[in-house]
Amino acid sequence: MGIFIDQNLCNGCGHPQSETPCNMACPGDLIFMQSNGKAQICSNADCWDCAACIKICPQQAIDLRLPFEIVGKEGSLKARAYREKTIWTAKDDKGNESMFETPARNDASLSTLINPEEFTDAIDSYKGVSKSFVDLGEGI
Amino acid sequence: MSNQIDRIKDIKTERLKTDLLIIGAGTAGCFAAYEAKRLNPNIDILILEKAHIDRSGCLAAGINAINAYITPGQTPESFLDYVKKDSCDLIREDLVYTIAKEVNNVTNILEQWGLPIPRDENGQPFVRGRGSIIVQGERIKPIIAQATKATKAKILNRVVVTNLIVNKNKVCGAFAFGVRDGKFYIVQAKTVLVATGGASGIYKPNNEGNARHKIWYSPFNTGAGYAVGIRAGAEMTTFEMRYVSMRIKDLMAPTGAVAQGVKAQQVNALGERYLEERYKNLGGRSMPTPMRLWATLEENIEGRGPCYLDTTHLTKEQAERLQAYYLHMTPGLTLYWSARGTRPDIDPPEIVGTEPYIVGGHAQAGYWIDINRMSTIENLYAAGDVAGGAPKKYLSGAGAEGMIAARDILLKINNIPEPQVFEKDIKDEMSRVFSIFEKRNNAILPDELELRMQKVMDDYAGGISSGYILNEEKLVRARKYLKQLKEEANNLYAHNLHELMKCHEVIDRLDVARVLVEHLLHRKETRWPIYQTRADYPDRDDKNWLKFVNSVYDQNNDKIKMIERPTKTLEKVK
Numbered sequence: 001m002g003i004f005i006d007q008n009l010c011n012g013c014g015h016p017q018s019e020t021p022c023n024m025a026c027p028g029d030l031i032f033m034q035s036n037g038k039a040q041i042c043s044n045a046d047c048w049d050c051a052a053c054i055k056i057c058p059q060q061a062i063d064l065r066l067p068f069e070i071v072g073k074e075g076s077l078k079a080r081a082y083r084e085k086t087i088w089t090a091k092d093d094k095g096n097e098s099m100f101e102t103p104a105r106n107d108a109s110l111s112t113l114i115n116p117e118e119f120t121d122a123i124d125s126y127k128g129v130s131k132s133f134v135d136l137g138e139g140i
Numbered sequence: 141m142s143n144q145i146d147r148i149k150d151i152k153t154e155r156l157k158t159d160l161l162i163i164g165a166g167t168a169g170c171f172a173a174y175e176a177k178r179l180n181p182n183i184d185i186l187i188l189e190k191a192h193i194d195r196s197g198c199l200a201a202g203i204n205a206i207n208a209y210i211t212p213g214q215t216p217e218s219f220l221d222y223v224k225k226d227s228c229d230l231i232r233e234d235l236v237y238t239i240a241k242e243v244n245n246v247t248n249i250l251e252q253w254g255l256p257i258p259r260d261e262n263g264q265p266f267v268r269g270r271g272s273i274i275v276q277g278e279r280i281k282p283i284i285a286q287a288t289k290a291t292k293a294k295i296l297n298r299v300v301v302t303n304l305i306v307n308k309n310k311v312c313g314a315f316a317f318g319v320r321d322g323k324f325y326i327v328q329a330k331t332v333l334v335a336t337g338g339a340s341g342i343y344k345p346n347n348e349g350n351a352r353h354k355i356w357y358s359p360f361n362t363g364a365g366y367a368v369g370i371r372a373g374a375e376m377t378t379f380e381m382r383y384v385s386m387r388i389k390d391l392m393a394p395t396g397a398v399a400q401g402v403k404a405q406q407v408n409a410l411g412e413r414y415l416e417e418r419y420k421n422l423g424g425r426s427m428p429t430p431m432r433l434w435a436t437l438e439e440n441i442e443g444r445g446p447c448y449l450d451t452t453h454l455t456k457e458q459a460e461r462l463q464a465y466y467l468h469m470t471p472g473l474t475l476y477w478s479a480r481g482t483r484p485d486i487d488p489p490e491i492v493g494t495e496p497y498i499v500g501g502h503a504q505a506g507y508w509i510d511i512n513r514m515s516t517i518e519n520l521y522a523a524g525d526v527a528g529g530a531p532k533k534y535l536s537g538a539g540a541e542g543m544i545a546a547r548d549i550l551l552k553i554n555n556i557p558e559p560q561v562f563e564k565d566i567k568d569e570m571s572r573v574f575s576i577f578e579k580r581n582n583a584i585l586p587d588e589l590e591l592r593m594q595k596v597m598d599d600y601a602g603g604i605s606s607g608y609i610l611n612e613e614k615l616v617r618a619r620k621y622l623k624q625l626k627e628e629a630n631n632l633y634a635h636n637l638h639e640l641m642k643c644h645e646v647i648d649r650l651d652v653a654r655v656l657v658e659h660l661l662h663r664k665e666t667r668w669p670i671y672q673t674r675a676d677y678p679d680r681d682d683k684n685w686l687k688f689v690n691s692v693y694d695q696n697n698d699k700i701k702m703i704e705r706p707t708k709t710l711e712k713v714k
Contacts, residue, residue, distance in 0.1 A: 064471060
């Protein structure tokens, strides 16, 4: 496996009027739109696990799954890209979750560069309760 | 036959004209566009990108360190010395030095664009290792893309370049097709910068089946940049210095965050720090990069495997931070730990060697270029992973080379006459590109040919299964089988545009593999153990081989001509 697209959650993002975010993001040209208007991956064996489609999906319909032959267990990784940060949720086979967050842009660029129209990598601004960024100082 | 002609008649063509054509919107290509537009906002730039600029290539998932950076106490000269020693004394000093002078500038620009770089109380980045600093680059590719879009360079996404247009050894543009719109593109350009990235998928990978793309280097970097240059007759250098890296088993994730970031030592199954305890004579922990992998393979051969990066000294909190750190680059590894309900402080990562890659950013396979990054074809430039002679340039070095090339292009652009494109060449290339849609009896699919090529390379050209070892007899077999595969490639068949792209990717990889085998045959010594271990010439031979092995492909006669070029010290170049 590479990614799993939940066919109940995918709403097609306005296809065919506009290119869907997942279809745009995939570096391997692996995501296509089915005749029912929902996204699907054409070859999971070709997926590189980059998570570009996962982070940008506004429906949170996609997660990362590792091949059974590698990990022997079913787990999943979800992520959502906001302008400021990405919020990640990893799940083990028993459903136990661990949450992570990673900063996306530095503060300086957020105050000077932002023209909301130009952001194609994030759905919107982070509106949740802000945790401090994962500190990556000395010794990680 | 009529079927084919009809298909080609149906193809829409689009003609474009530009001053500077950039092939590939990665770090090298985007920094070239940025620098060219900064120096002259009126220059017309067209960037062709196979995927989408926001998430294409090596940086699709992100990056968690900048590995070519002049850290406090270091200088461009000391960087050059380090790269030279680590590359067994054979490098292009002029190229490495000019990169070294530029890498901090590239890093600063990235930070201005928005890349988060953690800094200490004195405003210094956190040094992860010699020449390496920590960054939080999950979003680096969109950040670079945003800055590139702001330059107003024209960007065409999902366009696959298939060949360069070259007349009388001058580049005149490139041919391409749209993987979404199905159009055939004819781009006339005064100058062309090749910046596609290197080649993965030449050798059989570590994992098979559904896991076959759990590889370190981007599986979508398929050697197109090399292949278009090879077919155009550009001189290539040092393909024989393959890159084989020590990586975290199964996900093939980079090890720097563990080895340098949390100072994890390499240990064997007995718990010995084997680099220090068993290979002190080769330099212990500071031995050249390929030797650290060689020592790891030796430990396995002698029955002391598996080997690990020992992370058991970490606290639970540190281990969780390390997991989060990998989300910036290899999110699959974070899941690998989480899915099994474990952490690096409990389960230290196992280390293995990858399949060999052909990359100029880590090793030095690529175009033979001058100090301004121009190739042996006039007005054709190369930067980043496709540019040869300058190993260990990584992301910041790729950006540096893009900027260096852009400066030279701007100096010359006004004196370059209108490039010519001949109708016959257009017709020939259109037929080559699209005849793959023609139904045939003995059709083969791109995946089939790729598997066969990877098996040949693995068996006969020093893949994982043969312990990376090379010898003349096996390489001669590889040469023979690759020639057959090149003929087989005429039977490739695609059902749709995505498969058409995959067909051209395997054609490109075959051309790269053939040149690679000739380079491996030519160098009759062992210069870079693992990267290039000749069992029949096991010793390093500075007397005869401290020189570059180059090649030029002659398309008309299907011959690869080998050329030897001397090394030059920096003083001589200056």
